[in-house]
Amino acid sequence: MAASMQLLNVTPFRFHSTSIPQHHSRPVIARCSATSSTAKSYNITLLPGDGIGPEVISVAKNVLNLAGSIEGIEFKFNEMPMGGAALDLTGVPLPEETLTAAKQSDAVLLGAIGGYKWDKNEKHLKPETGLLHLRQGLKVFANLRPASVLPQLVDASTLKKEVAEGVDLMVVRELTGGIYFGKPRGFGTDENGQKIGFNTEVYAEYEIDRIARIAFETARKRSGKLCSVDKANVLEASMLWRERVTAISAEYPDVELSHMYVDNAAMQLVRNPKQFDTIVTNNIFGDILSDEASMITGSIGMLPSASLGASGPGLFEPIHGSAPDIAGQDKANPLATILSAAMLLKYGLGEVKAAERIELAVLDTLNEGFRTGDIHSAGNKLVGCEEMGEQVLKSVDTKTPAASLL
Structure with a gap:
């Protein structure tokens, strides 16, 4: 089991320093706890968002509550509008009240945002703009996206089994700089009168340095290999990126650093993904490569992410979209x-113990053969979103994490 528990492989490192109605398709499930009284309490902001967001957040909330109660942790949840749901409710994708909360x-747990309904909105009224503003507001600059092929799902990968089997990598993406936020930006007219x-x-140097250090720390806690991805043969911003990452590497002599151009990295991810352990890259390259890496695992519906800053709450979310085509159908x-x-x-x-309890429960549920439609194959049990959540809850309640899982 320990060998397969690679989805969240990095040991933890800490970065120092008017609610809307709850979305539940059934009552929150209460289970008997191994701990009679809680020792710790945390305030968690829930942002269900759009599409399948409310469905998956409802399930995750139940799992958090149960794992927390067993480990002596109490959660106080505050559910707030975000994305298209906030647009419909307040006229903006990120209400000030939501950002303040x-x-x-x-910590903040986000479901998903966006949908066809708002695709034609002006940019400042798109759900995605709210997400960018949330990241800026929380100052979360480091996005960690694990992509591992679990033994239970190796046949779900679109790659050949011998290529996909054993893949275990982490993409460290810079999240608040680069082309998504750089200025100047906009529309204009060129010398020929054409709209552009x-x-x-x-x-800036400090933006590269801080994400590089996070990447080196992450690689140090994994296998000690870091690949920095850029386009330094063409782009000045990438030339600076490579210069600074190389300079920071002097602080981490125990980590093996390599560099790769982004076009080659995209090819190598599908040719030989096992060559990678930890990848660090800029905002736009990270956006693309992490989604590519996710499909090696068999389904984008399996992969989580963490966005962290130098201080303050982190933002945690699945990397899948809002999937409006299946929203409300119990298929997520x-x-x-x-x-x-x-x-x-x-x-x-x-x-860590509560986290391991959840990780182990997910693996146990997969071992039992339960699958939603996106990962289903012959011989397994097809279940919906709620039933999958129920099965995870059963495993959380009965399985005890082993120390060797870290």
Whole structure:
């Protein structure tokens, strides 16, 4: 079991320093706890968002509550509007009240945002703009995206088994700089009178240095290998990126650093993904490569993420989208959100035992053959979002994490 427990492989490191109605399709499940009284209490802001977001957040909330109660932890949840749901309710994708609640909490758990309904909105009224503003507001600059092929799901990968089997990598993505935030940006007219759109890829030394250090620390806690991905043969911003990452490497002589151009990295991820352990890259490259890496695992519905800053609450979310086509149909895979809750415990709160309890429960549920539609194959048991959550809850209640799982 320990060998397969690679989805959240990095040991925890701490970064120093008007609610809307609850979305529940059934009552919150109460289980008997091994701990009669709680020793610790945390405030968690829940942002269900759009599409399947409310469904998967409801399941993850139940799992958090149960794992917490067993380990002597109490959670106080504050559910707030975000994304398209907030647009419909308040006219903006990130209400000030939501951002304030997020800043004042111990951690934030996000479901998903976006949908066809708001695709034609002006940019400042798109759900995705709210997400960018949330990241900025929380000052979470480091996005950790694990991508591991679990033995139970190796046949679900689109790659050949011999290529996918044993893949275990972490993408460390810079989250608050680069072309998504750089200025100048906008629309204009060129010398020929043609309308143009323009964005600026810009990084300051301090932005590169801080994400590089997080990546080196992450690699140090894994296998000691770090690949920095850039486009330094063409882009000045990437030239600075490579220069600074190389300079920071002097602080980590125990970590083996390599560099790779992004186009080659995209190819190598599907050619030989096992060559990678930890990847560090900028905002836009990280956005693309982490989604590519997720599909090696068999389904984007399996992968969590953590976004962390130098201080304050972290933001934890599955990397899948809002999937409006299946919203409300009990077809969503809640495991990525459940594992995001485990990352919240591990990286956001330092509650490693509770996190391991959830991780082990997910593996146990998969071992029992339960599958949602996105990971289903012949011989397994097809279940919906709620039933998958129920099965994880049963495992949380009965399985005890082993110390060797860290």
